[in-house]
Amino acid sequence: MPPSIPAPDPPLRIHQVLASHLIGGAGLVGLNLAAHVRDLGHQSHVWVPGPGPATAQLDREAISWYRYRLDALKSGGVSQALAAGAAGAHVRLSRPHLVHVHNPTIYGLLSPALRFAGAPMIVHFQIDPTADEVRWALRHRPAAVITCSRHIRSLVEASRPPAASDVPVVAVQNAVDLRRFHPGDRAAARQLVGAAPDRPLLVMLANLAPHKGQLTVLRALRHLRDRGVDVDAWFAGEDRGGAGAFAATLHQATSELGLTDCVRWLGFRDDGPDLLRAADIFLLPSTHEGLPLSVLEAQASGTLVIGAPIPGIAEVIEDDVTGLLIPPDAPEAYAEAIAALLASPDRSERIRRAALDIVRSHYSWDHYLEQIRSVYGTALGRANWDRAAGRDPDQPTSAPA
Structure with missing residues (x-):
């Protein structure tokens, strides 16, 4: 943990839900956020549909993960019910304070089970959705929606169902870790x-x-x-x-x-x-x-x-x-x-x-994280998040665009 960040007491349990065992753009965001939450002194836990490069990175980072049954969730019938039941049991046992799902389809499939946690849920749109995809995914109301671009924010705002009409939709443009990606020889x-x-x-x-x-x-x-x-x-x-x-x-x-x-x-x-x-x-x-x-x-x-x-x-x-x-x-x-x-x-x-x-x-990663923390703070309740992160809840923070 960076020495400048005091350990929260008690720590928050924050789950990231990935759509793939591969590391694409959305998966990389989820993995980086899991590491960042861990570095803040909270408890990170990641849902992955199977072993692969994503779980290998989590093992290297010593971040716990859970394999959920994505194929069964998509299949319908008894298999879907059993997979949803297993996901519900896991979320009841792990009791997260916040769940961040990095794919709207996965959110739509898992949200009935995730609601057992009683925790705020955030759904992240990383690719252009159709109007039907937006309406289906948001039929279960999340605490907030994050989009990776302003264009996708406009699509979500235009298509969301009435039940989610007042849910915050925040464009947090993807960013790059300038400590890793920089010019060289x-x-x-x-x-x-x-x-x-x-x-x-x-x-x-x-x-x-x-x-x-x-x-x-x-x-x-x-x-x-x-x-x-x-x-x-x-x-x-x-x-x-x-x-x-x-x-x-x-x-x-x-x-x-x-x-x-x-x-x-x-x-x-x-x-x-x-x-x-x-x-x-x-x-x-x-x-x-x-x-x-x-x-x-x-x-x-x-x-x-x-x-x-x-x-x-x-x-x-x-x-x-x-x-x-x-x-x-x-x-x-x-x-x-x-x-x-x-x-x-x-x-x-x-x-x-x-x-x-x-x-x-x-497009720096530090700026990106500040915006994500602001969304998390809104979903969790600003004072609770700031105290857990070791900050003065009365001190203003920058808001996302």
Whole structure:
């Protein structure tokens, strides 16, 4: 525990509920919040639907976790009832003071069981929901809703059911840990991750899923090769489907496009900062996002970003100022943009510097945590939270946007 933070007496029990055993953007937020709550001197506990990278990180952090039966909750019938009963029994035994669910669908499935705790519940929207998804998820009234972007806040406010019409909906834009993600010696980073010292390196840090745009990048690489521009492209991430079907599609496309000599599929990696510092350009031609952490992490690392002009990405990239925005289904345009940036060091440095300045001033993890603590304080009762955190409850704190 940081020495500047007095231990609360008694500590609060705060649960984070994750939607996946993988570590995507939403999962990373939940894991980081669990560690932060622990560092404040409270008791962190995390719900995960199965073992994997998320539980491995929790074990390393010595944070307790519980495996809930997500497949059974989705199945209906007796299996669903049994899984809900098990979740209800766990929450009654663990008696949390606050439950933060990092996915609206999971909140909708678990909220009947979580209500047994009698604790305030917060539901976190990290990706664009449909109106039906909002109404279904919020049919059980939470204490608060957090969205990762202003765009998603607008969608939730426009679609929430009457029963949740006065529930606070707070946009807390995703943020980056500037202690981990920062510019560094690119040559040293390349040596560390095993990249060629003299070839441009493109990277994607995204789970393998059709909407993320890996196929667009592969087709852009083919266009680059046809233009005589040789680059390497590394893809870090796991198949979100679990069965590996989309990963197989990507490997087949790599072979058919004649790119096996310049493409590497890295799987799950925990050295994201080094990969980003080693890269020349980060790509995310996604068709839908909340507010992608990977874009902020790349910008904080001093890496150029080219992404799609969808609301979640356009909220943090101004075209030709802090990155480039290109439609997700335009591989030839991606190839042209990549070639242009590689051929124009002055333009690249201008964009890189502007993006780094914006991330440092607006998207720091410390600022994010202050906003989350404000939402927690409102849900718990400001005086109780402040006393437990060792602060004077009469001292004003900054409110989230």
